[in-house]
Amino acid sequence: MRFLRLLFIILLAIVLVAVALANRETVTLNAFPANLGQYLGGKWSVDLPLFLVIFLAVAFGMLAGLIWEYLREAHVRREARNRSAEVARLEREVGGLRERHANPRDEVLAILDKPKTGAASQSTASAGPASGTTLPAAR
Incomplete structure (x- = not known):
């Protein structure tokens, strides 16, 4: 080019x-x-x-x-500027709504969102087979 x-x-x-x-x-x-x-x-x-x-x-x-x-094209630039201001206003409004409604959390969602710490130590200490492995069925 x-x-x-x-x-x-x-x-x-x-x-x-x-x-x-x-x-x-x-x-x-x-x-x-x-x-x-x-x-x-x-x-x-x-x-x-x-x-x-x-x-x-x-x-x-x-x-x-x-x-x-x-x-x-002045009217096109003016309309784009107005739309941009409207988008910014709506994004601020959505951000405020997320902050206001995020505090009262459901207990089930809190458990699901909770990071899984110590998962690696539990998998090595368990007596069962590791996930993703295939062993013959017990008789």
Whole structure:
């Protein structure tokens, strides 16, 4: 995957350099139509190489698309933030309920949950066969 990414970047760089070399002539970029610019005063045009105009147009288009998508998905992020806060509130509530209702334990559950200490010493001291072994039946 790293190799493919590097290969893509190299190919993109070659294409961009080729476009820049093929479009080096200078063009005049006007901010307003010719008649409107003279009424506003000042110089509303700039001379740039054509490749720079192309690259700036692509960059501006990508920036506009990024901002558009960010604004379009704002409600999704807001809903996710609200859901996350709701999940956190419910987890706190469940934790409080577990603490409150865990104290009065049933005796049977307490016996089952009790750790079995000394089980190893009892199995070696017992006279019967160990569990999982097969011995002939007594006659």
